[in-house]
Amino acid sequence: MTELTYREAIRGAIRKAMLADHRVFLMGEDVGRYGGCYGVSKGLLDEFGPERIRDTPLSESAFTGAGIGAAMGGMRPIVEIMTCNFSLLSLDQVMNNAATIRHMSGGQFHVPVVIRMATGGGRQLAAQHSHSLEGWYAHIPGIRVLAPATVEDAAGMLGPALDDPDPVLIFENALLYNHSEDVNEPVEVDIDHAVVRRAGKDLTLVTYGGSLGKTLAAADELGTDGISTEVIDLRVLRPLDDVTILTSLAKTRRCVIVDEGWRSGSLAAEIMARIVEQSFWNLDAPLARVCSEEVPVPYAAHLEQAALPSVAKIVAAGRAVMGR
Amino acid sequence: MSAALPKVRLNREHCRTLLHQMVRIRRFEEKCAELYTLEKIRGFLHLYIGEEAVATGVMQALEPNDAVVATYREHGHALLKGVPAGAIMAEMYGKQEGCSRGRGGSMHLFDAETRFYGGNAIVAGGIPIAVGLALADKMANKKRITACFFGEGAVAEGEFHESLNLAALWRLPVLFVCENNRYAMGTALDLSESETDISAKAASYNLASEGVDGMDVVAVEVATRRAVHAIRETGEPHFLECRTYRFRAHSMYDPQFYRAKDEVEEWKDKGPIKRFTEWALDVGELRPEDIEEIEQDVAREISEAVAFAESGTWEPVEDLLRDVGAEKRI
Ligand SMILES: Cc1ncc(C[n+]2csc(CCOP(=O)(O)OP(=O)(O)O)c2C)c(N)n1
Numbered sequence: 001m002t003e004l005t006y007r008e009a010i011r012g013a014i015r016k017a018m019l020a021d022h023r024v025f026l027m028g029e030d031v032g033r034y035g036g037c038y039g040v041s042k043g044l045l046d047e048f049g050p051e052r053i054r055d056t057p058l059s060e061s062a063f064t065g066a067g068i069g070a071a072m073g074g075m076r077p078i079v080e081i082m083t084c085n086f087s088l089l090s091l092d093q094v095m096n097n098a099a100t101i102r103h104m105s106g107g108q109f110h111v112p113v114v115i116r117m118a119t120g121g122g123r124q125l126a127a128q129h130s131h132s133l134e135g136w137y138a139h140i141p142g143i144r145v146l147a148p149a150t151v152e153d154a155a156g157m158l159g160p161a162l163d164d165p166d167p168v169l170i171f172e173n174a175l176l177y178n179h180s181e182d183v184n185e186p187v188e189v190d191i192d193h194a195v196v197r198r199a200g201k202d203l204t205l206v207t208y209g210g211s212l213g214k215t216l217a218a219a220d221e222l223g224t225d226g227i228s229t230e231v232i233d234l235r236v237l238r239p240l241d242d243v244t245i246l247t248s249l250a251k252t253r254r255c256v257i258v259d260e261g262w263r264s265g266s267l268a269a270e271i272m273a274r275i276v277e278q279s280f281w282n283l284d285a286p287l288a289r290v291c292s293e294e295v296p297v298p299y300a301a302h303l304e305q306a307a308l309p310s311v312a313k314i315v316a317a318g319r320a321v322m323g324r
Numbered sequence: 325m326s327a328a329l330p331k332v333r334l335n336r337e338h339c340r341t342l343l344h345q346m347v348r349i350r351r352f353e354e355k356c357a358e359l360y361t362l363e364k365i366r367g368f369l370h371l372y373i374g375e376e377a378v379a380t381g382v383m384q385a386l387e388p389n390d391a392v393v394a395t396y397r398e399h400g401h402a403l404l405k406g407v408p409a410g411a412i413m414a415e416m417y418g419k420q421e422g423c424s425r426g427r428g429g430s431m432h433l434f435d436a437e438t439r440f441y442g443g444n445a446i447v448a449g450g451i452p453i454a455v456g457l458a459l460a461d462k463m464a465n466k467k468r469i470t471a472c473f474f475g476e477g478a479v480a481e482g483e484f485h486e487s488l489n490l491a492a493l494w495r496l497p498v499l500f501v502c503e504n505n506r507y508a509m510g511t512a513l514d515l516s517e518s519e520t521d522i523s524a525k526a527a528s529y530n531l532a533s534e535g536v537d538g539m540d541v542v543a544v545e546v547a548t549r550r551a552v553h554a555i556r557e558t559g560e561p562h563f564l565e566c567r568t569y570r571f572r573a574h575s576m577y578d579p580q581f582y583r584a585k586d587e588v589e590e591w592k593d594k595g596p597i598k599r600f601t602e603w604a605l606d607v608g609e610l611r612p613e614d615i616e617e618i619e620q621d622v623a624r625e626i627s628e629a630v631a632f633a634e635s636g637t638w639e640p641v642e643d644l645l646r647d648v649g650a651e652k653r654i
Contacts, residue, residue, distance in 0.1 A: 029509070
């Protein structure tokens with residue numbers, strides 16, 4: 001067992017992949033000399049040099065597209081985009097190129113690129129630095145979308161993502177970088193399935209990424225009310241693992257979804273739709289969800305906190321679903 | 325019929341104005357840094373210390389009804405455009421008396437009254453907006469200009485190139501001001517640009533372009549007056565690259581691995597306030613008592629701004645969803 005931060009876990013995973021496969025390289029803004037805007041790649045420039053730890057200009061569209069091209073050309077690039085807010089400048093490359101090329105080319109070409117980016121609010125960075133856009137990306141066929149919520153997943157997801165023959169996007173909640181846990185190395189993580197983080201029999205809470213901590217805390221609180229709460233961490237936002245969710249629901253028959261994205265058109269909405277399609281007759285209560293309020297994330301601390309999912313809101317939703 | 329280019333007269337009054345404006349920015353920023361460590365200001369905080377000559381010189385040439393579009397490093401630009409210091413400070417406190425009602429914070433200062441169009445924290449994100457403001461003016465036949473500030477890091481973004489092309493193609497009254505402080509976060513100019521002469525690069529879009537010493541407030545003012553004069557005469561865009569330097573961290577947390585301490589010290593020695601003050605004292609346009617008065621005046625303004633922010637109020641949480649859309653459709 002070693003205690004690692006989420007940041008160190010990702011750095012370790014990048015290092016390991018680069019040592020194992022000369023085709024792997026990292027590129028993005030300030031990944032080299034600055035050490036990464038969240039310090040993830042600190043020290044890697046010294047170890048691997050500027051060819052493989054490649055500082056890019058502020059050109060999200062061009063370097064993401066170059067990552068796609070390099071992947072098609074035989075390399076295994078890891079593209080780092082500082083935050084998902086800036087990934088919108090490269091959305092065209094992800095959506096119109098990375099996600100479509102295998103299909104458009106009739107299966108002749110494929111794009112084994114990994115694109116990592118930070119996501120999430122809670123640090124008073126206001127409306128151009130705080131959004132959670134992973135739900136949007138999970139809309140796109142042709143890519144896989146991952147959201148490591150634990151240090152172990154942060155350590156273990158990059159390897160299989162690089163082995164994936166198709167594009168993989170990894171969303172790292174920025175509040176998690178300093179979070180530390182004991183990890184058993186080497187870590188094996190599969191990037192196909194959700195995981196049950198806490199077992200229970202009365203109520204299922206489904207969440208992912210930065211909301212896992214809040215959701216587990218809410219589950220503990222509900223437990224003190226005598227509500228035995230199961231918590232599912234989706235981990236893979238696309239393709240969604242319906243089976244794990246439905247298996248839990250078959251037992252608990254009640255469910256709240258917690259998602260830091262905005263409510264309308266959210267991942268939470270998609271999960272609700274799937275439950276209703278496949279498990280309607282198993283439900284004992286209407287489904288509920290806790291999402292971000294439909295407002296660009298405000299700067300002022302009290303307003304920002306009110307805009308994001310909170311333990312109190314999750315507990316309240318859980319109680320309501322239980323009829324308490 | 326072309327009006328004569330107004331001359332910059334460096335008399336005592338004007339020297340006092342230039343110094344006063346630069347000192348306003350410097351002291352305001354220093355106060356922000358202090359308030360940040362006290363956790364009164366949160367989020368990201370990007371200081372303009374070292375670069376004061378640019379906003380100061382440029383603003384001298386703008387009229388009140390000209391528009392300004394700036395970046396997240398914009399406290400000084402807002403101050404000099406006429407946004408009250410108290411409203412800026414209250415914004416950074418997150419109070420509803422702030423110029424963006426506490427919704428924006430340090431990176432998103434807005435003020436309709438003074439035509440200050442933000443506070444944009446997407447690198448290059450403001451440049452197309454400036455082009456659009458100028459387009460609106462042109463279409464409405466309004467004789468005013470839009471000044472757009474951005475760092476040299478923005479030059480690598482597609483939006484920069486698309487915007488320069490549009491402004492030149494459509495002949496729009498935009499003053500593009502590139503604040504080239506040599507680093508985009510930790511990335512030095514020569515690691516991000518194949519052509520490091522930014523004014524030459526801009527010129528390739530077929531617009532008038534000039535590079536100027538951005539540590540020299542007078543040089544910036546003279547160049548801007550010339551550019552603004554030409555824009556008003558012709559309605560066509562101009563590009564100004566101001567070569568400057570940021571003395572502090574990019575934001576508040578930045579160990580600055582990417583540059584040598586000596587380099588920073590060398591630039592501080594060429595600092596815009598130091599250099600201008602020494603020169604003005606030397607030629608006798610400013611006297612020590614001028615400097616004393618300016619400092620006192622600025623200290624008063626800033627302590628009033630802090631008091632205003634301190635006494636500001638928190639917007640009720642019930643208002644969270646306001647201003648997402650119009651209250652009613654008309
Ligand atoms: C599109 C986008 N990409 C990345 C960032 C993160 N970021 C913020 S400021 C900055 C450096 C910008 O440098 P420059 O344009 O030279 O302006 P300066 O900060 O030096 O004033 C970066 C990379 C961002 N805000 N927006």
